[in-house]
Structure formats: C-alpha cells, structure tokens
Amino acid sequence: MTDAAEPRLLLVTGLSGAGKSTVLKVLEDLGWEVVDNLPLALLEALIAAPTKGSEATRPLAVGIDSRSRGFKPASLVKQIKALRETGGRDVQTLFIDCAGAELERRFSETRRRHPLAEDRPAADGIAREREMMESLRRWAEHVVDTTNYSSNDLQQEVRQRFGDTHTDEPVLTILSFGFARGLPRNADLVFDMRYLRNPHWDPKLRPGTGLDPAVAAYVIADPAYESSISQIEALLLTLLPRYRAEGKSYVTIAFGCTGGRHRSVHVADRVARTLRAAGHAPTVTHRNLDSAPQDGLEGKPPSAASASGGNT
Template structure:
C-alpha cells in the first residue's frame, strides 16, 4: 500500500493516476477510520490510497496513528508518499486554474496553503518518499513516481516520445535526444507555417526531405535494439526527445511517426508535444496502448 498525501495542488491526483498505471488500485476520499476495514478483506492488487485534509475524519494525529498501526501489520508493505511544492508555486497554480483553496475558499489561496502546510508538517516528517513537484510537469511527475513505485506488473517499460523547441531549452528527464533541425523546415512555406507537425501536409513536407527516410529508420532501429536491453536492465521508463527550432513542425512530425511505429511494434507509448501544450493545453498529450 502507498499512502499518498501532501498539500493541495502539489500533484497528488497525478501521482495516484501514475500509480494506477503501474498496477495499483486507486482509492481516494476514504475516511481514515475505514482503512482497517479495507485491509480486513483480501486485496488482489497493491493499493494507492489518497489522503488529504478534506477527508471527513482527517487529522494529522489520526493519520500518524494509522501509519503506526499499518506499519505493525506483518503482511503489509507500506510506504508514505508525500507530494510537496514551494508555497509560491502552489499559489501560482491556484491562480492559473482559478480554483479556490479548500482551507480558504473565501480568502486568498496563500492563507489556505500556509494553514495546510502547518497541518501536514508532522506527516511530511514521516514520509518514506518525498517528491517536490515545484519544477516538474505532470509528465515528469508521473515518471518520477514510476521510478519509486513500479511493482513489475507492467510487462514492458513505458516509453514517452516528446517534441520540443531548442529555443525554450531541453526538457528535464530526457534519456535519448535527437536533433531534427537538419530536416526541411515547413516554417518557410506560408501555407504550412500556421499548421503543426500533426497535419498531414506538414508531415508530408518533412518526410519528403531526402534525408528523412534514413534518419527515421536509423532512429527506429536504434530504439528497437535498445528497448529490450533496457527491460533486461530493469528500467521502467524511457524518455525520447526530438527537438527542432520552434517545436511546431519537424520535431512534432517525427515524434508522431516514431511513436506510431513503436506502438505498432508492441511497446507502451505516450507522446507529448511541449510547445503545442503551451499553445493549446487541451489534448496535447496522448497515450497509445497495445494489447502486448
């Protein structure tokens, strides 16, 4: 069992979703007094239990008492995962989403953040794993959770393929990075400039470059050679990045085609277009799963 807690806005929901992808059964908003009853039954899967200050019978003392009780269970492997972030980051996230803080619904988020941190301070000290998400994207947070809590229930490692702009810097956590700036740039074609690499016309322009076919095949062959070796080594997540000048055309087109080829080869693949997310947050990250 993994108990997941931390201040609101630090990524608790994202972490629980990542644990669910790793084979954990997610349970949220369960009163603390019900947890022993949950454990009295037969659990077929590891459990990710989300706990936050809005719970009906939540208190720091009650949660610490529960942790002590569960720790004494001989057949239970318990970890406390604490998601944290700097107060100014939490306040910015609330401002960006225009959400109200649960502890200060009628006041500025900063007051609720301070109150919640005070309540959770004793629990933070008990954390087995503490992840500060201040500088992490949701994608990076999911990867970090996977590094700590993979149960081996995923048959193959998860591969993330992403596009980015070199002008905005290289994303954190990239394992393998490829530069696409040598390919023909659709930006200089007026009819293609407002489109992105997901558009068929842009993809056709990029693939028409005489160097594209060999580049694509060599990269794909390299990845298909490396992925089984990473599985044998015990790696659970591999991040592959493709960069170009603006992160709109060439890197996006190559990311799309490589992700599709890896998924067709049976690998669990997610794809992300960082610069397109900045332009249109909805639907920029997708996940492709296979039956393998």
C-alpha cells in the same frame, strides 16, 4: 528488506498543488492499483476487500489529501499504525511537499483556487494546509520536495523509489512538445511530426488537442501517417532492448510538431500504447498541451505553403 510476500500499500498525501496527481499517474503506469481521494472511513474496507490471483499481490496506492472526506491527519496516523500492527501489507506513506512561493505560482498559473482558500488568497490556504499536515509529514517514510522539480523530474523520482527494483528496464518517458516553444532538454530521440498535415488550420479542430478523436482522425488520414509511424514504432521496439542491454537508466523519446498541441500529442499517445502492449511502461508527458494556439507559431496555412507541403 521488504518481505516479497507482503503486498505494498502506499498512502500518497501532501500539499495541494505539490504533485500528488502526477505521482498517482506514474504509479498507475508502473502497474499499481490506484485510488484517489478515498473517504477515510472506507480505507480499511478497501484493504480488506477480497482479492484473487495476481490482484492479491498487486501493490495499492491510495491518494489522500485535505479534500478527502473525513480527513484528519491525527486520525490517519492512527489508522496507519493500526494497519501496520495488523500486518498483511507493507504499509508506507509518501508526502509530497513544496515551498509556499512555488505553490502560489502554480495556483496563479493554472488559475485554480486552493481548496482551503476558496474566497481568500492562495497563500492563506497554503499556510493553513501546511500547518494541518505537519504531523503527517513528520510521520511519512518518504518525503519528496517538488519545489525545483519539473513534471519529468518527479516522474523519474517516483519510478526510482517505487518501481520494480528487480528489473533492469530503463525509465522510459514519452514526451510531446512544440518546436516553436523550444527543443526539450535531455531527449535521447527526437522525431519531427511536422510532415503530417496540420489540424491547426482547420477552424473546427484548432481549439482541440491530439487527444480528441476528431483531431486524431484528421492526423491519421494523412497518407504518410500509418507507414511512417509504424516504422518509428518498429525502430523503438528494436532500440529499447539494446538500451537496456547497455545499462542505460533513462530513455526519453520526444515527438515534436510546431505548436505541440495536435500532431505530436496524438503520435506520442499512440506510440505509448504500442510500447505498453509490448511490455514496456512509459510515462507520457505533453509539455505544451495547455498552450494557447497561435497562428504566428504555426508557419503558413496550406494554401500559402510551398508545393512540397511546407513545414507547418
């Protein structure tokens, strides 16, 4: 059992494209201090930096991978050993793994270049990085294979392993999605945002998303916005303690609009902020944020909608 007096230090590493960024984001949502791609020469200085108050016991997660300056797996293992011998922190390592074929698919889908194969096929970089990382993978206390994981699966895995084991709070996920691209599986509560006016039909706003201030302002200006969203937030703040009392382990709250890029994204982001302010720790996932806008999915523009406003 971990000594509660020792603050936790988690080194998060693994293969490029396997999900390290997702892991660090969830840890940050859980209250960890997160530092990504720290040069290895600065690791000990970061740990030794003076802290006070609640910061002294706040868990620290450091993201390190093949892009980090001075990255050498053998040297990193030696640093980890030295940190453990020095004491003062509960030091652990999390390695994010993934099958090569799935990594190739992800790099192809996102059109990103592998950091170790800038001018070669991604498969070459994946193979090279796997060989480089093998000693670190063997050393890690935690190995998570994300080959068959969705983003939500990985988020829940991280929460189960590294969340506060002394709390009975359910794992809370806020999801935005587009109805035109299918209902989300395993959602406990689904709220339809298609009653709000649709930024898709404004040519200046169409390329943006609900995270952009101009799009958010357009949605907020809808006369029904504030009263309806406030009531949804009040409902959630009433329900979540009841779910906890009933022992529910996971609660997924989904907000949908037609394409999943504007209204649902903005509302999911706002509701997440409200729940965090109330003491909850939701993880936010925007399922269709990167999908291309398509008129054919959005129904009829306002000028062609029915007198009631249509469902656009």
